Amino acid sequence: PSAFLDVRDLRIHFPTDDGLVRAVDGISFTLERGRTLGIVGESGSGKSVTSLGILGLHHRGRARVSGEVWLDGEELISAPAERVRQLRGQRMAMIFQDPLTAMHPYFTVGAQIIEAYRVHHKVAKSVARKRAIDLLGRVGIPQPARRVDDYPHQFSGGMRQRAMIAMALVNNPELLIADEPTTALDVTVQAQILDLIRDLQEEFGSAVIMITHDLGVVAELADDILVMYGGKCVEEGTAQTIFRRPEHPYAWGLLGSMPRVDRSVRDRLIPIKGSPPSLINLPGGCAFHPRCPYQGRNGIPCRTEVPTLAEGSDHGVACHIPPSDRRRIFAEDIAPA
Ligand code: SF4
Numbered sequence: 001p002s003a004f005l006d007v008r009d010l011r012i013h014f015p016t017d018d019g020l021v022r023a024v025d026g027i028s029f030t031l032e033r034g035r036t037l038g039i040v041g042e043s044g045s046g047k048s049v050t051s052l053g054i055l056g057l058h059h060r061g062r063a064r065v066s067g068e069v070w071l072d073g074e075e076l077i078s079a080p081a082e083r084v085r086q087l088r089g090q091r092m093a094m095i096f097q098d099p100l101t102a103m104h105p106y107f108t109v110g111a112q113i114i115e116a117y118r119v120h121h122k123v124a125k126s127v128a129r130k131r132a133i134d135l136l137g138r139v140g141i142p143q144p145a146r147r148v149d150d151y152p153h154q155f156s157g158g159m160r161q162r163a164m165i166a167m168a169l170v171n172n173p174e175l176l177i178a179d180e181p182t183t184a185l186d187v188t189v190q191a192q193i194l195d196l197i198r199d200l201q202e203e204f205g206s207a208v209i210m211i212t213h214d215l216g217v218v219a220e221l222a223d224d225i226l227v228m229y230g231g232k233c234v235e236e237g238t239a240q241t242i243f244r245r246p247e248h249p250y251a252w253g254l255l256g257s258m259p260r261v262d263r264s265v266r267d268r269l270i271p272i273k274g275s276p277p278s279l280i281n282l283p284g285g286c287a288f289h290p291r292c293p294y295q296g297r298n299g300i301p302c303r304t305e306v307p308t309l310a311e312g313s314d315h316g317v318a319c320h321i322p323p324s325d326r327r328r329i330f331a332e333d334i335a336p337a
């Protein structure tokens with residue numbers, strides 16, 4: 001594989017007492033250094049499990065994992081857990097929605113950043129401490145030399161989020177995965193943190209995966225977008241394409257929840273009714289069909305046949321509506337000029 005990150009037909013299934021949870025069911029994509037991929041979908045669409053799978057953080061013992069994850073020419077699914085743990089932290093890092101899942105309450109913020117650095121670098125504590133202070137300053141924490149000795153609970157939510165980003169960046173990760181990094185924060189802090197991720201990406205040339213339920217978050221930040229539903233990719237393409245002329249009815253619904261979209265357009269969009277499907281009992285055929293206003297239109301087999309992404313194109317759409325009809329519906333009904 002020549003791409004920096006090459007994910008091929010990734011599947012992560014969990015056996016449970018109620019049945020097999022198909023959390024991720026055949027996801028493929030590539031990502032180059034310096035580029036950002038947005039993975040978008042409602043909660044329960046499999047987007048978080050996809051990222052955990054890439055980082056080897058899914059429950060290895062319990063999950064049935066198949067497919068390939070190539071990081072810079074090294075395959076991670078078949079690699080020993082110890083090797084993946086080493087790469088995590090050294091070359092890959094993750095920013096979580098809730099900083100408290102990544103930070104320990106009993107240790108100071110500085111001690112945790114120093115530890116994360118020294119696991120991978122044989123340097124004196126004083127050197128690592130200097131790096132921690134420097135990073136805390138870079139993520140916008142005032143008086144970092146003083147705050148470095150504070151505990152996580154002494155930080156505000158936004159500051160704690162920044163501290164976690166500093167910790168994730170301490171080893172200049174080449175692959176950074178951010179899972180809903182701003183959901184819990186107010187709008188101003190959200191914008192600052194997204195700017196920060198962008199700046200750091202420009203500086204270090206990292207590949208970034210941004211996971212969100214909000215198409216608006218990735219519209220400006222991502223180069224490419226992958227829309228997930230029921231553990232599968234239903235639409236993928238450049239951010240421009242997905243944002244300006246999406247073709248999957250589910251993506252049309254997601255667009256409708258975006259405040260940046262013009263009011264006249266937003267008012268015409270059909271809100272997505274109902275809730276995401278159970279990953280144990282996915283509806284047959286197109287998993288979106290119970291919620292789709294177009295299902296069965298002109299006799300298309302939505303209930304019985306699983307639609308697949310067209311291969312080898314730069315815009316993939318898994319929907320039975322013929323491409324020309326999808327484009328016409330979007331242009332005439334969804335977003336008329
Ligand atoms: Fe809707 Fe059918 Fe397309 Fe699925 S395949 S998105 S149900 S029109």
Ligand code: MG
Pocket residue numbers: 043044047048179
């Ligand atoms: Mg999630």
